[in-house]
Amino acid sequence: MSIAALQALRLALQRQEIAAYIVPSNDPHQSEYVPDYWKLREWLSGFTGSAGTLVITATAAQVWTDGRYFTQAEQELAGSPFVLKKQQVAHAPEHIEWLAENLPAGAIVAADGKLFSVQQQRYIEKRFAAKGIELDTQLDLLGPLWEDRPALPLSPIFEQDTYFAGLSRAEKLQALRSEIKAAGCTHHLICTLEDIAWLLNLRGSDVGFTPVFVAYLIVGLEEAWLFIHSAKVSSSLQQQLQQDKVQLMLYSTIDLFCGELSARDRILIDAASCSNHLYQQLSKVQIKEGMHLVRDRKAVKNHAEIYHFKSAMRKDGVALLRAFRWLEAALAEGENPSEYDFAQKIAACRAEQADYFSESFPAIIGYNGNGAIIHYRPSKEGAAKIQPQGILLVDCGAQYLDGTTDITRTIALGEPAAQQRMHYTLVLKGMIALSSAVFLRGTIGIQLDALARQPLWQHTLNYNHGTGHGVGAFLSVHEPPHGFASSATTSRGTTALEVGHICSNEPGFYLPGQYGIRIENLILCTPKLQNEYGDFLHFETLTLFPIDTKLLEKSLLNASEIQWLNAYHKRVLQELGSLVEGDELKWLEEKCAEI
Template identity: 40%
Template sequence: MNPVEKLALLRAEMKKRHLDAYVVVTDDFHASEYVGAHFKAREFLSGFTGSAGTLVVLPDAAALWTDGRYFLQASQQLEGSGIELMRMGQPGVPEIPAFLRDHVPENGWIGFDSRTISNDFARSIGEKTREKHIRFAGDEDLVDLVWADRPALSCEPVWELDVKYAGLTRREKLAMVRGKMKEMGASVFVIPSLDEVAWLLNLRGNDVLFTPVFLSYLLLEQDKATLCVQREAVSAEIEAHLKSDGVTLAPYDDIYRLVAALPTGTRVLLDGERANYRILQSVPESAEVLDRTSPIQLMKAVKTPAEQENERLAHIKDGVAVTRFIYWLKHTIGKEPITELSASKKLESLRAEGEHYLEQSFDPILAYGAHGAIVHYEPTEETDIPMEPRGLCLADTGAQYLEGTTDITRTIALGPLTDEEKCIYTLVLRGHIQLGAAKFLHGCMGENLDMLARTPLWEAGLDFNHGTGHGVGFVLGVHEGPERVHWDVKRQKRHCVIEEGMIFSNEPGIYLAGKFGVRIENLVVVREAEVNEYGRFLALEPLTLVPYDRDAIDLSLLSSRDVELLNAYHAKVFAAISPYLSGDELEWLKEVLSRFCSAKPKGKGSADGAARGKGGDSLSKENLPL
């Protein structure tokens, strides 16, 4: 069936139930970033395969909202479907709640599967449509009625993460969270987020692509805990271990029954941004809801000493694999056919040679030439192109190991570069280096650090439309909060102080549409630098250990301090990964990591002149080959 036929079947089901609109989101029941095949309802109906989007179906029309990453892809995949593309954030494009208010009649009905809609999203729709007395029907998954061969829910075996990796036992973590519940005045904590359940119980699974988690909910009380999970996924041994720590099992879908049975006066803690609407609707009227940010977010974000040390080990393994990939790519391009997809598969195979490798941590981005200007481009059989011995290849990839989660971007010169390509690469590198060298007082937030990475770009009248940094989980999601590095305070839903032990990315970039893109990304861990009469200073230690591309750097655009920092990082890379390379790979590594000497300035636009405020102007477009 094509999308037109599928929507006709859905509308027939809507008509039977007198629904005036039906909303289909990308989420699973747990607001996961990535979802299993069972939950790809929006993709099934619309044909749009991007990772973000919401479909609204009306009796005689349909519209799909997605963000700027997917405008081109969505316009192509929706062609002929009868679905209008709503380009989020563009002038004249309404938000979904306003669209529903304008297209659903007075006293009308909006349908959705309330297990997939967050409480916050449902609330925003309700507030916008209240004046028209529009009602919700969230009890049925209508897509299930028209998707005949829908994949079953994933039910992969749950496994235990050894405490030597986690650093804290399950009992210790449960005690920490119960302490926070007491501080917040909560008697029950409903935990729907898969990464939070996995972190708290030191368990992992394989129910979600790229993220080693398992389908579950946890109902936590001061004297007991109930894990709602598919029973066949949990071995008798793990069930016994859980029971010894005060955790009992219940069927996966029992979460709604258990919440509905909470006694009068129960104070229920839940995170409305992460809890689905059906959970909230299940809370008895006699109970009190405490809609708060989950305390587990911050606990999970501050890595234990064991997690930090294991992440260092994971990044050495990852650094060896990615460095070998760069060597292979540079020495094979032009001699053998290489496409974006074949290069991606080569890198995955090199990573898989590493001990304790589990899987990739997200869909790899291997983007050659103009594809590099598409921020979240993912090569497919339809978009794959051959790479040539010239220009730039942007490789944003990551992996899951027992020792941790990695995420790295390197932009690789495949041959001769233009002055513009070298200039852009070097400006991005300069911002990346300057953020990586940050030393700051405790109390700073991500928005305080962001400008360090953007200043060299802003001076040239350039910018990038994504965050500079995101948190990273430990053998969990490659994107997590609450920490985030972004200058635009208006975009921040929740603000977070940067704490010692947090791990986040440092990834500035520049994207020139139709030409190329440059992004450089390391993961960093926050460590204490010093304590003195002015306070407690923190610094960033790089975890990622892979060379920058010597062939893409214009030294005249780097200050002498930039060069010192570059040399120091490359010395660290060599010390960490050289013992695992040999022969031609090792000789090449010695060459690409040999010390840089500061270039003589090219006059007005020199970086040293700009840095000192004399002897040259700032790095403006007039002084650069742009």
Template identity: 40%
Template sequence: MTVRERIQALRENMKKHQIDVYMIPSSDFHESEYVGDYFKVREFISGFTGSAGTVVVTMDEAGLWTDGRYFIQAAKQLEDTGIKLFKSGEPGVPTVEEYIVDAMPVEGTLGFDGRVVSAQQGMKLNEKLAAKHVKVVYSYDLVDEVWEMRPTLSNAPAFLLDTKYCGKSVEEKLSELREVMKEKNVTTHIITTLDDIAWLFNLRGGDIKFNPVVLAYAVITLEEVHLFLNQEKLNADIEAIFKATNIKLHGYEAIYEYVKGLATDEHILLDSNKVNYAIYYNIPSEAQKIDAPNPTMFAKAKKNEVELQSIRKSHIKDGVAFTKFMYWLKTNVGKVEITELSASEKLEAFRREQEGFIEPSFGTIAAYKEHGAMMHYSATKESAYPLMEEGLFLVDSGGQYYEGTTDITRTMALGAISEELQEHFTAVVRGMLNLSRAKFLQGVRGYNLDLLARGPIWDLGLDYKCGTGHGVGFLLNVHEAPNGFRWKIVPERNDSCELEEGMVTTNEPGIYIEGSHGIRIENELVVRKAEQNEYGQFLEFEVVTFAPIDLDAIDPNLMNKHEKEALNAYHKEVYDKVSPFLSEPEKEWLKIYTRAI
């Protein structure tokens, strides 16, 4: 069926169930940012393939809301679908909730699948629709009735991550979690976020492409641990270890009945922004709910010293792979046929040569010329440009290694480029270097530092419609709360917490000019302690990403003395760390591309 036909079939189902407005988010049952094929309901109904967005369908209109990363892509993919694009955050654009309230008739009915809508959003909608006496129905997955040949739920096998990589046993993590529960005076903690569960149980899997997590729920009490998942994913060794740790296993769907049986005098800790609406409303109403972020989110964000040692090793491997790729690209473009797709495949091949590599950490963004202006462009056989000896080529990629998760972006000149492109490229590099060199007092948040990266770009009267950086998991999600950089707080993104020692955050300013080019340079940073004195505890960043920044695209005349010194020092470190793993021709090439300017 076409998108128009799918929307019409959905409306027929809405009529059957007397639903006036139906909402379709992008999430799975765990409010994940990226989801498995079974959960790509919003993509199926709209044709929009970006990771973030919400579709709302009424009897006479359909709309898609997405953020600035996807404005260009969404506009192209929604052509001729009849779905209107709403650019979230832009002046005059209503939010999803505002639109639903306005579109909803008095005593109408709002429908959604309560398993894919957060309790927080569901409660907010209930509150805003109360004046219109609207009924909320959350038991129907209406798209499922339209989606023939829908993929099944993933059944990928799970594995345990050795403590030699992650530094702490399951018992240690559970003990620390229970101490926090006691401090908060709670008796039960419900966790539904997949990366929190993976971290807590040192459990990894393959239920979401590029995100090594297992579809599961967890309920932790002061005496018991209950884990809800498809047990076929566990091998005998995992089951034995879980049994020895007194972890009780249940079926994946059993969580809904389980929470119905919780005692009415329980004090239950949960995050209503992550626990889905259906679970929330199955908990006895008399039980006291303490709504707060999962303690595991903060514990997971602050990497321990074993994890940090592992992370450094993973980044050396990743830097070797990317440097080999950059050498191959620079020496072969214009001589052999290379496309956006084949370049992406070549980079993955270099990563697969590295010991401990598992899979990419996200779908590689390999974007040539104007494709780079689409921040999350994904090349296809139909769209992939051939690369020529001209213009800029942006590659944003990463790897999942047993030692950690990597995320790196480099934009490379494939030939001579204009003064404007050099000016834009140099401004991005300057911003990235400025943020990398920051020293700041304990208590500073990401939004306090964001200006350091945007400053050189704002000086040009330009900006980028996304954050400057995000937290990174440890052999987990490449986007991890609660740390990050952006110039203003966006509450729903939860990424501007106080920065603390051990947090890993990307640093990736950019310039994106629609129809022309995109530039992004990205390194990962680790928060480390600096000196402590009468002013307090100072913090600074350790750069852990090592790959050359293309000197062919830089205009040194636009950089000040400190910026040049910072780039030269970084490039010396790149050469020292990466060159021992290269061939002689690659070493000679790297010596040129890390020379002092």
């Protein structure tokens, strides 16, 4: 948090007669997790959540974020000049509505256009125009104030072996060029870091938890241009890229390159990921929008990616088995490791596995009331001590060369109360309902989301987050466009599930100050049956780790739900049992016992 920078920013607004300044969480690539260089909102406000927007006026400093971060934001902003504004709908531009309703006609709102997508800017301009408010996106007022701003990362990039990718770089580029040509275009501008990494079979470490690198890519009908800092690419990799007709260009020259494209060229862009600043450089060229060629190909996992995902799940299951056994032993011996200690232990156990790369997001280890903070992240200094009673929520994931994992388990550390059993069992019923769903091709996320919520809804209960998100193959743990959401404002709610999509399935329930419950597996969309009634799909569960039965209220489960749970545990024991022995195998057998 920088109070001095807030004061300096307000002076700049006053001098330039600007009514408000918007600071998003974005980088120029619209990434979910961003390099430290672009963490402007976090630096100024002190709010560390991965989603949120800061709005500064002469009298207000407001952080807008959604229900996943309410408790966290309240704690981090307490006693500061920054005020939490609770979004009613995740990702909705409610701060824009507030500005439109509270600023007078003729007011100027400023922002850095590099951090807003074309799509975002168009929406803002349209909303402001109705109120006579002007938007100026030519001003970076915060950058000059951040004196000790981190540099852009220069970590080396590396090749992802075709063994893991399933398709070579040349094969992917050839397929993409066919689609570019079919769309009537000569070039395709790709701004999304995950899309670039997947298409080129390259990975990096510029962004925490996601193995990507800062770059732009333009693919033409004969060659491609990768805009990246040259120090990040070894000479041998440069030669390999050149063999595939990929030329290296300086990252900073993307503006100039776009400006030199001619009126004879026609470029395909994604208005949701291309920054408005970069869009303005394409003034001479014809532009086509509305297609997500790489994103949609990346989301549908090929046979090799699925095979390696399953390998990653087995490794992750063994690592978690060892970490949870360690926790149980520590508590039994009278020790009280902290939430932070347990997060470190999980990471250490994963690091022992072959082809481990990193965690896939900051581990959420929430003991009792901390578990109700949906995106809680324990710090070394402030983490709670875990006691041999209460409830512990563990949401964590890893990056392996094989694939990306994401799992949540909630466990009872003592004898659970009746209310805790009920809430836990309702969440499990929802998770099983979605896992067991059979549905027609074309079914969208919002339809399936309701299945996971129905057991809670029957008791007039709910949770304030989506039920699931797409997951990348050694890429982003949150991969668009598919998933399960109760809102039609996001792609997760409106995208039809396809064979090869991998999603998380993670319903939950939260009592602020008391406990949080969430159970999460990753599931793969696969064919079920095609007949005269249509093409039916269903899910295969990928995650392999026991679900706590100590918290269950068995009387709330029906026969099919009991059968599902027992069958799942039988499979977990079969898959992981061959990888462990002795006391570890005995522990696994106990956790996978039939109910």
